Amino acid sequence: MARATRTAPPFYGLMAEFGSAQALLDAATKVAEAGYTRTDAYSPFPIHGLAEALGFKERSVAPLVLAGGIAGALAGYGLCYWTSVIAWPMNIGGRPFHSWVSFIPPTFEVTILFAAFSAVFGMFALNGLPQPYHPVFNVERFSRASQDAFFLAIEAEDPMFDAAATRRFLLSLQAKEVVQVEH
Amino acid sequence: MSDTPPYSPGDYRAPVAVVQPGYGFRTMTDKLVSIVLTPTTPTSWFVVLAIAFTLLIGLVVSLCYLLLKGIGIWGNNVPVGWAFDIINFVWWIGIGHAGTLISAILLLFKQDWRTSINRFAEAMTIFAVICAALFPVIHAGRPWLVIYWLFPYPNTMALWPNFRSPLIWDVFAVSTYFTVSLLFWTVGLIPDLATFRDKTKHPVLRKFFGVLAMGWRGSARHWARYEKAYLLLAGLSTPLVLSVHTVVSFDFAVSVLPGWHATIFPPYFVAGAIYAGFAMVLTLAIPIRAMFKVPDFITLRHIENMAKITLVTGLIVVYGYLCEAFFGWYSANEYERFMLKNRVYYGPYAWSYWLLLVCNFIVPQVLWSKRLRRNIPVVFIVCMFVNVGMWLERFVIIVTSLHRDFVPSSWDMYYPTVWDFMTLAGTIGLFLTLMFLFVRLLPLIAIFEMKLLLPESQVTQPGGRGSH
Numbered sequence: 201m202a203r204a205t206r207t208a209p210p211f212y213g214l215m216a217e218f219g220s221a222q223a224l225l226d227a228a229t230k231v232a233e234a235g236y237t238r239t240d241a242y243s244p245f246p247i248h249g250l251a252e253a254l255g256f257k258e259r260s261v262a263p264l265v266l267a268g269g270i271a272g273a274l275a276g277y278g279l280c281y282w283t284s285v286i287a288w289p290m291n292i293g294g295r296p297f298h299s300w301v302s303f304i305p306p307t308f309e310v311t312i313l314f315a316a317f318s319a320v321f322g323m324f325a326l327n328g329l330p331q332p333y334h335p336v337f338n339v340e341r342f343s344r345a346s347q348d349a350f351f352l353a354i355e356a357e358d359p360m361f362d363a364a365a366t367r368r369f370l371l372s373l374q375a376k377e378v379v380q381v382e383h
Numbered sequence: 384m385s386d387t388p389p390y391s392p393g394d395y396r397a398p399v400a401v402v403q404p405g406y407g408f409r410t411m412t413d414k415l416v417s418i419v420l421t422p423t424t425p426t427s428w429f430v431v432l433a434i435a436f437t438l439l440i441g442l443v444v445s446l447c448y449l450l451l452k453g454i455g456i457w458g459n460n461v462p463v464g465w466a467f468d469i470i471n472f473v474w475w476i477g478i479g480h481a482g483t484l485i486s487a488i489l490l491l492f493k494q495d496w497r498t499s500i501n502r503f504a505e506a507m508t509i510f511a512v513i514c515a516a517l518f519p520v521i522h523a524g525r526p527w528l529v530i531y532w533l534f535p536y537p538n539t540m541a542l543w544p545n546f547r548s549p550l551i552w553d554v555f556a557v558s559t560y561f562t563v564s565l566l567f568w569t570v571g572l573i574p575d576l577a578t579f580r581d582k583t584k585h586p587v588l589r590k591f592f593g594v595l596a597m598g599w600r601g602s603a604r605h606w607a608r609y610e611k612a613y614l615l616l617a618g619l620s621t622p623l624v625l626s627v628h629t630v631v632s633f634d635f636a637v638s639v640l641p642g643w644h645a646t647i648f649p650p651y652f653v654a655g656a657i658y659a660g661f662a663m664v665l666t667l668a669i670p671i672r673a674m675f676k677v678p679d680f681i682t683l684r685h686i687e688n689m690a691k692i693t694l695v696t697g698l699i700v701v702y703g704y705l706c707e708a709f710f711g712w713y714s715a716n717e718y719e720r721f722m723l724k725n726r727v728y729y730g731p732y733a734w735s736y737w738l739l740l741v742c743n744f745i746v747p748q749v750l751w752s753k754r755l756r757r758n759i760p761v762v763f764i765v766c767m768f769v770n771v772g773m774w775l776e777r778f779v780i781i782v783t784s785l786h787r788d789f790v791p792s793s794w795d796m797y798y799p800t801v802w803d804f805m806t807l808a809g810t811i812g813l814f815l816t817l818m819f820l821f822v823r824l825l826p827l828i829a830i831f832e833m834k835l836l837l838p839e840s841q842v843t844q845p846g847g848r849g850s851h
Contacts, residue, residue, distance in 0.1 A: 222842045228603070229845040241603040244408065244578070245834040249844045251607035258604075261611040265619075276555075279535060283543035292547055305552035305630055309559040312623045316563045316616055320570055323612035327605045330597035337600070343581035345601050346574065348408035 209356030212335035212383050213238075214366055215342070216352045216375035221247050224350035227373040228253040231352065234369065238358035242336065242351040260326055261319065268318025269311050276310030277303055338382045353381060396753060399687070401496045402836050403679035411837070415830045416582045418675045419823065425674050428819060435815035442809020445802050446521060454524045456802045463785045463797035468522035470777040471807055473631055474659065475515035475814075476557065477652075477773060479564070480624055481660020482508030486567060487620035495836055496688055499680040502829045503671065503822060504664050505568040510817040511663070512561045514810040519553070521806075549633035556630040563623055567616050570609070573599050575826040628656040635780065641722035642784030645710050651703030655773060658696035658743075661689050662769035669763045671822055680828055687756045693769065694750040700776075701744045718789060726783040731796060735779050742772025 218224040221243060228241050232255050241250050280303035284290075289297045324330070336342055336353060345351050352375075354366055363380075370378045406414070449456060459466035482504040489497035523529045531538045532545070533554050544551045576596035583589050599605070632652035635643035665686065672681045711723035726736055746768040755761045787794045821827070834840050 221840055225842045226845070242601045243603065243606070244412075244601060245574075245831045245840055246606040246610050247603070247840070247842055249842070251603040253845065254603055256604050256607055258608075261608050262615065265612075265615050280546040283535060284546050288541060288543055290545070292545055295547055299547050302547040302552075305549075305626070305633070306546060306555045308626060309552075309555040309623075309630075312619050312626075313559045313562060316566055316619050319612045319615045319619070320566045323570075323608045324597075326608050327602075329599065329605075332598060334598060334600055342600075346578040346581045346599075347412045 209361075210383075211356055212338075212381040213353050213355040213358070213361070214363070214370060214378055215336065215339055215381050216370040216373070216378045217341060218350040218352065218374070219376055221350060223374060224352060225250055225253060227352055227370075227375065230373055231354065231370075234360070236354050236358050236360050236366075238355035238361075240353050240355075242342070242345040242353070244346050244348060244350075258326070261323055264322040265315050265319045268322070269315035271318075272311040272314025273307055275314065276307035279310070280306055335381050335383050339379055341377070341379070399682050399684040401498070401682065401684055402833065403682065406679070406837065408834055408837065408839065411833055412578060412582070412830060414677075415680075415826060415828050415833065416578060418677070418828075419826060420579065420583050420588070424823060427670075427674050428823060431670070431815065432819050435812045435819060438808050438812020439816050440812075441805045442813055445805040445809055448802065449521060449806075450525070454522065456800060458797060458799040458803055460795075460797075462788050462793050462795055463782055465781055465785065466797055467799055467803040467807060468518045469634075470774065470781055471810060472515050472518035473652075473777045474774045475511045475518075475810065476560075476631060477628060477656035477659040478663045479508040479511035479515065479560070479660065480628060480653070480656035481664050482506070482511075483560075483564060483567075483620050483624040484657055484660065485664070486571070487617040487624065490614075490617045491621060496685055498832045498836060499677075499828050500664065500668060500685055500689075501832070502568075502571060503667065503818075503827045505564065505571065506821045506825075506827075507660075507664060507667060507818060508564045509561070509568060510814050510821075511660075512557065512564065513817070514814050516557055516561065517810060517813075519557075549630065549637045552630045553634055556627045560623060560627045563616070563620055567620060570613060570616065571829060571832075572825065573597060574601065574609075574831040575829060577601070578830050579826065625653055628652045640784055640788065641711070641716070641719045642707075642726065642780065645707055647703055647706040647710065651700065651706070654696050654699035654703065655776060658693060658700050658769065659773035661693045661696065662766040662773070665689050665693070665762060665766045666770060667818060669759055669766075671827065675822065675827070677828065680833065683757050686759060686762055687753075690750045690756040690762050690765075693766070694747055697743060697747045697769065704740075704744075722784060722787075725787055726779065730783060730787065732779070732783045732786070735775055736783070739772055739775040739779055742768045742775060746772075 216227070218227055224241055224243060225247055228239070228250055231239055232253055237255065239254050241247075241254060243250065281298065284299070284303075285297045295302075336345075336351075339351075341349060342351065352370070354361060354370070356363075360366075367378050402411075457467065459468070482501075485497050485504040486501040486508075490501075519533070520526045530536075531540065531542055533551070535544050544554075573596055576592050577599040580589055580592035580596045583592060629649040629652065632648035636645060636648035638644060668681055668685070668689070672678055708723060708727070711719045714720070724730075725733075727733060747765055749755050749761065749765060782797050786797055
């Protein structure tokens with residue numbers, strides 16, 4: 201299946217359409233078992249285990265949120281401490297400058313705020329969104345991917361990719377249709 | 384969810400499905416998208432928007448007059464230094480809480496019936512918090528002069544907010560709550576905006592929704608990160624929503640005023656917030672369900688479950704009233720006992736306390752009956768009582784505690800002015816305007832999440848494990 205030239209394939213890849221969430225998951229599993237790595241599946245709603253079936257192992261969102269939360273806690277407490285103890289200490293009702301109990305509510309809120317920011321913006325950044333252009337949108341039927349259709353794409357960049365053999369392989373997985381995706 | 388026996392057809396006790404059977408991915412998408420992507424708007428929508436917009440104009444007028452003349456146009460004055468401004472603030476912020484409860488806490492508890500109501504409940508949260516946040520800003524009279532004690536920013540006086548005050552905790556709680564609610568709502572909208580982008584035939588709308596959807600293409604890897612982020616946001620929102628009304632209650636509980644200084648306040652305020660919020664979700668869900676003809680998705684099951692939560696949280700609120708009364712008596716403190724008697728029977732505002740009990744305690748008891756919980760006009764009327772009752776609760780707490788304080792020579796009555804009422808009605812107008820614009824322009828029901836309720840969306844893992 202080795203191709204003679206590996207530079208700049210003339211098109212993005214092949215896209216197969218499947219009839220149901222189950223068919224897509226089964227096909228994704230077989231595609232990964234066959235050794236394809238530059239693949240992606242598209243569905244109108246999250247399908248449990250689909251990304252894992254394609255070999256997705258990343259666990260970055262949760263650590264990012266934890267880091268955001270810790271940064272928020274430090275920033276929140278730091279703000280209270282710096283303004284009340286260092287920048288302009290004021291005697292209010294005889295309470296200590298470092299009134300740590302009173303600093304807990306703002307610290308808590310800033311912790312949540314930073315953690316939420318890192319969850320959302322971290323997720324967008326890892327997903328590469330916003331993305332104004334992507335080749336998959338060149339497929340006529342792809343507008344159904346956000347409605348009721350299920351797609352699996354294998355990129356031409358994949359080392360295993362061979363236009364004819366890959367097309368035959370996808371059709372053997374009960375794909376309804378296999379189309380070429382232009383750049 | 385369809386345990387058929389032992390109910391005969393037509394039996395009101397028979398369980399109702401979360402989604403009426405008969406929908407597939409295609410028909411469900413078409414139905415939910417057609418609410419927005421249609422040139423025809425229900426006439427009732429125009430009627431509601433016209434009324435709401437009129438009230439909103441009233442808000443603009445009263446705010447202009449406020450900025451021109453100062454807060455002297457309101458009825459509050461010593462000893463009732465806080466009145467409609469904080470009553471309305473607490474009322475609105477409480478209403479917002481149900482949205483977060485539905486979207487976050489019920490998600491963590493895997494309550495599938497939350498799905499069709501979470502989107503507009505989240506929108507309701509955002510709009511209610513906007514209305515709430517208006518009051519702390521405008522009650523300063525000239526807010527641009529006092530912003531330095533609300534937000535910590537390096538100003539020319541080198542002054543910083545007082546972090547020992549519950550009022551600054553409130554600023555942090557409310558602004559965080561607004562930001563996180565907005566993030567949660569926006570993240571939830573993105574896949575549905577992509578559906579709109581792909582569904583619309585209008586080139587301008589296609590661009591509009593395309594920009595908002597940010598290039599979402601439903602990739603499996605994107606969904607995996609998306610679901611993780613969404614779940615974590617729900618986990619973060621859960622303690623946040625409980626903290627917000629707790630901090631609001633600290634505004635009162637941390638003071639030394641009889642009627643405010645009570646340890647029951649945080650849980651009692653949180654329960655009251657959820658109570659008021661569910662009543663408001665029902666107040667909005669019932670007309671929207673009829674207006675956009677979505678009873679297949681917002682079924683009697685939703686109405687009934689929300690009515691149950693309203694009943695339970697209402698009883699927790701009543702427990703709070705009992706605790707307040709008990710604390711007043713048990714304190715053996717002359718001022719606490721006086722406050723209690725003044726509030727409950729011999730004060731000039733005792734009527735408001737009894738009206739509050741009618742609205743928040745007596746009337747909602749009809750929801751014990753399953754037949755009445757499924758009677759939509761009855762549920763709607765009960766919710767209207769709760770909406771009024773929760774406003775009265777804050778009126779009772781604030782005005783009756785303040786108007787007769789420790790020194791009888793400083794006692795006075797509080798009478799709101801027409802500007803107070805115009806501002807309150809105006810925020811209702813602002814809220815309804817935003818809400819009804821939202822239901823017409825954006826997906827009011829989470830389309831992709833609704834698909835997860837269909838059996839076809841469930842998959843068996845290659846290893847033979849179930850999907851959940």
